[in-house]
Amino acid sequence: MSEVFNVLMVGVGGQGIVLASDILAEAAAAAGLDVKKSEIHGMSRRGGPVFSHVRFGEKVFSPVIDEGTADVVLAMEPMELVRWASWARPGADACYLAEPVFPVGVAAYPEGLEVEIDRLFGRVVRVELGEIRRTVPLKVRNTALLGAASAFFPLEPQHLRGALEALSPKGSFEVNQAAFDIGRDLAERQLSEVANVE
Amino acid sequence: MRTRMLSGNEAVALGAWEAGVVVGCGYPGTPSTEILEALATQPEVYTEWSVNEKVALEVGVGACLAGGRTLVTMKHVGVNVAADPLFTASYLGVRAGLVVITADDPSMHSSQNEQDNRNYAIAAKVPMLEPSDSQEAREFTRLAFELSEEYDTPIFLRMTTRLSHSKSLVTPYGDGGPERVEGPIERGFISDPGKYVMIPGHARARRHAVEARMLALAEAAATLPVNRIEWPHGFQPGSGARAPIGIVTSGIPYAYVKEVAPDAAVLKLGLVHPLSRTLVESFAAEVETLYVVEELDPVIETQLKAWGITCIGKDAFPSIGEFTPAIVAAGLGIEVEPLAEPSDFEVLPRRPGLCPGCPHDHVFKELRRKGMLVSGDIGCYSLGVLPPYSAMDTLLDMGASLTMAQGMDIVVPAEQRGKIAAVIGDSTFAHSGITGLLNAAWNKRDGLYIVLDNGTTAMTGMQPNPMSGERMGREDSFSVDYELLARSFGIPADNVGMVDAYDTVGISAAIDALAQRSGVRLLVVLGLCLIEGQKLKRVSKLDGKKAVRQELIYLHPVEGTK
Numbered sequence: 001m002s003e004v005f006n007v008l009m010v011g012v013g014g015q016g017i018v019l020a021s022d023i024l025a026e027a028a029a030a031a032g033l034d035v036k037k038s039e040i041h042g043m044s045r046r047g048g049p050v051f052s053h054v055r056f057g058e059k060v061f062s063p064v065i066d067e068g069t070a071d072v073v074l075a076m077e078p079m080e081l082v083r084w085a086s087w088a089r090p091g092a093d094a095c096y097l098a099e100p101v102f103p104v105g106v107a108a109y110p111e112g113l114e115v116e117i118d119r120l121f122g123r124v125v126r127v128e129l130g131e132i133r134r135t136v137p138l139k140v141r142n143t144a145l146l147g148a149a150s151a152f153f154p155l156e157p158q159h160l161r162g163a164l165e166a167l168s169p170k171g172s173f174e175v176n177q178a179a180f181d182i183g184r185d186l187a188e189r190q191l192s193e194v195a196n197v198e
Numbered sequence: 199m200r201t202r203m204l205s206g207n208e209a210v211a212l213g214a215w216e217a218g219v220v221v222g223c224g225y226p227g228t229p230s231t232e233i234l235e236a237l238a239t240q241p242e243v244y245t246e247w248s249v250n251e252k253v254a255l256e257v258g259v260g261a262c263l264a265g266g267r268t269l270v271t272m273k274h275v276g277v278n279v280a281a282d283p284l285f286t287a288s289y290l291g292v293r294a295g296l297v298v299i300t301a302d303d304p305s306m307h308s309s310q311n312e313q314d315n316r317n318y319a320i321a322a323k324v325p326m327l328e329p330s331d332s333q334e335a336r337e338f339t340r341l342a343f344e345l346s347e348e349y350d351t352p353i354f355l356r357m358t359t360r361l362s363h364s365k366s367l368v369t370p371y372g373d374g375g376p377e378r379v380e381g382p383i384e385r386g387f388i389s390d391p392g393k394y395v396m397i398p399g400h401a402r403a404r405r406h407a408v409e410a411r412m413l414a415l416a417e418a419a420a421t422l423p424v425n426r427i428e429w430p431h432g433f434q435p436g437s438g439a440r441a442p443i444g445i446v447t448s449g450i451p452y453a454y455v456k457e458v459a460p461d462a463a464v465l466k467l468g469l470v471h472p473l474s475r476t477l478v479e480s481f482a483a484e485v486e487t488l489y490v491v492e493e494l495d496p497v498i499e500t501q502l503k504a505w506g507i508t509c510i511g512k513d514a515f516p517s518i519g520e521f522t523p524a525i526v527a528a529g530l531g532i533e534v535e536p537l538a539e540p541s542d543f544e545v546l547p548r549r550p551g552l553c554p555g556c557p558h559d560h561v562f563k564e565l566r567r568k569g570m571l572v573s574g575d576i577g578c579y580s581l582g583v584l585p586p587y588s589a590m591d592t593l594l595d596m597g598a599s600l601t602m603a604q605g606m607d608i609v610v611p612a613e614q615r616g617k618i619a620a621v622i623g624d625s626t627f628a629h630s631g632i633t634g635l636l637n638a639a640w641n642k643r644d645g646l647y648i649v650l651d652n653g654t655t656a657m658t659g660m661q662p663n664p665m666s667g668e669r670m671g672r673e674d675s676f677s678v679d680y681e682l683l684a685r686s687f688g689i690p691a692d693n694v695g696m697v698d699a700y701d702t703v704g705i706s707a708a709i710d711a712l713a714q715r716s717g718v719r720l721l722v723v724l725g726l727c728l729i730e731g732q733k734l735k736r737v738s739k740l741d742g743k744k745a746v747r748q749e750l751i752y753l754h755p756v757e758g759t760k
Binding site for chain 2: 012022083109
């Protein structure tokens, strides 16, 4: 149903996908919307791909996003973005951390990964790890990416901020807030550059 | 701020707490684990990780007979372990409510099979509720306690992976947060041998009581609010006009039905066993085409067909794997937009595996290098079958590594004898490996049994176990002494050893030394799980635990290796 907004978050274990998706879901709830989210724990997490589906809108029934219907894909890793690309609707927006986490036994990715990403998605925000690391620790790269992807969400920044404050682990709100803002600024800069070129 | 976004598992714990649950017990297993972990944070409730599911259910039956509302949690295959007490607990009935969670795993995200435990409800003659989202998980848990007491029966609440691990909003709490009620049953055991001592004479009488209660419940199911009909907008039942499509469904598939067919007539079953024939027949009479949308086995469909109700079920919907909205839409003949051309970019696979730096990586490498046949077991170590180790030849169920190795050893030709090793984790060893070890010792078998002790139940997210020195809530407890255990089983001291998981040379030498001996041989490879290590560090327990484990290795080296 078109009035539900679908966000797919993907990455590999330990990158903070679950917390980032919790924050988004809480923000949507704070905005007065119905929300469901879904992820899988257990064996599939041990080094395998990790994903979280977040859906919000007036009324949400299914906690899972169907293939071909995600409005935004947030990826903590470039290959994971391509792996899940078929979950995106045509022209969906994407936001990704351009820092490969190679599978065991892989030293390099095939050529053309980033070109493929640009081809597969509508608007694309690409975040370099260095851009985050300059100001905040690596640990909060998940909230930085959430901040970047938030440029695509139909949610007021105050709701995201509130959720970030409520769900940040003890004593880490400031640094998470800083990371979120860095991501959001990056995305806004990139998107306005694209708009200017066009 | 108290969040209202709860996972299905957290919502079950909340519902149980609100219902005044006194005891919570279970054995960890994905996707059920987080229920007890959430309940364990509540001081009013006694919680334990039991040694295994059979033990958990027996503790639960005792607790409910003593008058405390009790929640017992396990994954679907755990119910196999608990099946023995389950089938007769059905005859005993309860005093205070007894709710058993079965968390099924359609698509086998973290399991060795895909069994549909609604079949257990039928076979054991135990009612079963199945919620569709977190708020229902909360409400149905409270209702389950009430039905259990009203109908004098243990009751199942069936969760599935998708329900357990998805989050949705629960209804707002009052100003003071959620409210806990006291169950109506007074504490104290009241002797009633005819009901609680299941010798054949008593069981024959109770058999009739079981039948009567299930019939009474089936009758009540016709008007139970958790079984509800949702008519299409503007539709008047009884008007003679029929709704074009009617769907009987329950659990998470209900959410998919509402997503793809918001205008269909729906009979949503909250109580999936027993079913109300009256209710289903009256619904079927109002619709043109009747569908049954259920994941896995055709449980509801088979019952409807036995009643002579025409319906479409597994002809249109798969019986293997989880549903998605798209699968439900396809089964109902609803057109969905075709998917875009898939990317032909080469996406490299990312397989699950032991964590980088896992202490037990060396053992698997050694076993493969030595060309051993490895009889494996459940848990993280099942990942030993995947590259780069490719070091596992069998895996069946909890504890089967030791016992299957015994069976093989009886039959294999001489050249394969001495080449078989059983590999099991510490929690699995305590769960049902110890009985296998006893079986081998008692029957004078030959075999090399290796416990990979990482100090925790790692695969399910770090729960304590009888080998780890802690119980629920990181409370200190004792840990089983492997050497004393082996000695009490009559296993000679020379056949028992402990080795450091990082001592690659020592592991190799220990396997070689033990391979030369005859009889039952027990090798314990001690290497603390890295994730558990971080957790222990946070509570200042890491150094103490490491010291104890070093001491074990020092005290029990394998003879002839140093």
